[in-house]
Amino acid sequence: MVILTVGMILTNSLYGQDKPIPALSYQQMIGTGFATSWFKTEPPETSELPDSHLxxxxxxxxxxxxxxxxxxxxxxIYGFADVITDTGTEPTQHLDKATMERFLTELERVITIANNHGITPILSWIHHEAESRASAQDCENYVAWWSAVARHFRDFPQTLGFNLMTEIGIQGFGGLRVDPSLSNEWMRQAITAIRSTGDNNATRNLILTSPLKTEKGLKKLESDLFSRAHILAEWHRYASGPNQQGGSKDWHGDGSPEERxxxxxxxxxxxxxxxSTGIPTWxxxxxxxDNANASLDQQEIDAFATFFTTTLASHQIPWSMNELNAVYSIKDNQWRKRVRTGREHSLVINMEDVINAIEKGRKKGEKMASKDISTIGK
Structure with missing residues (x-):
């Protein structure tokens, strides 16, 4: 049982901890924001920062x-059975349970601060190697991770959402990505484990992930997963940005009709x-x-940002941009003005212009929300 801190008591009074949030209401609560990598390292990136910075x-x-x-x-990076190094009859652990406790303690601090200041926190599991292997032990570890997380946060406000998988990875081109029935089964077991912890987890909003990563895979979700309340679904597009290589991420200038x-x-x-399903998406x-080759110039980046946010806002689909560290420094508490982007090639871009383009698109999309999709971007 979580002991409520003063911060948690404040959160409960602000958000109504014990009142379930309908999935459609939660979708709109998500709004717009950012993905973070704070908890992709051990120790978490935030662990050395005082509360005041957060x-x-x-x-x-x-x-x-x-x-x-x-x-x-x-x-x-936490204390669950390690599939790769296990050579004995029993799975071994590459980190101990104390590491998981440090993670949960720091996560609690960040989530509490976010909740107390009107930011909706969404916790998302990520482990691409496990997704690619998709062994029975990987599934067991996945459910064990969510069980530990759910037990710790079962009393936390309903504003905290659980995103069951960050995405279905393509590392090795195997496992969950090639067999949607596996990802459905993993999520099915996770839902059961989370709900069984009771308290607020009985009605907490859980977010499924598209078995094929993009919106095209949403139809691969098995109906029994979303035949219950408080379920949403997540999908991706342009997670590493548009590029000029042709195909499904192509973008030039202001975007051709085909690219749009x-x-x-x-x-x-x-x-x-x-x-058709009643399941809200995010x-x-x-x-x-273009995070790989920096193939777009500033004008093209700004044009894409405006078009993208116009399109999503006009259809009231919430989003999280990848990622916060690129646009904001949590150590300095400052929005970044200029950022070097790209891996194979690089380009310094004016991030202030990008944020302004995003805001322009959001406002335009909100005004167009009642119009037909064919008018968007014109």
């Missing part, structure tokens, strides 16, 4: 109009899924620049 981060996000943080957490149609069709597919990661 509080100011949340204040700055809210002031800029953002309302969610996706807390991606690497499951392979890629996103319009994706949104249409996601909307159809929501309308776009969990996108990026307005």
């Amino acid at each position: 509080i100011q981060t949340m204040i700055d996000l809210r002031k800029a109009g953002f309302s969610n943080l996706r807390l991606r957490a690497r499951a392979d 149609r890629i996103l319009l069709d994706a949104v249409s597919t996601a909307r159809h899924f929501q309308q 776009l969990g990661a996108w990026m307005p620049w």
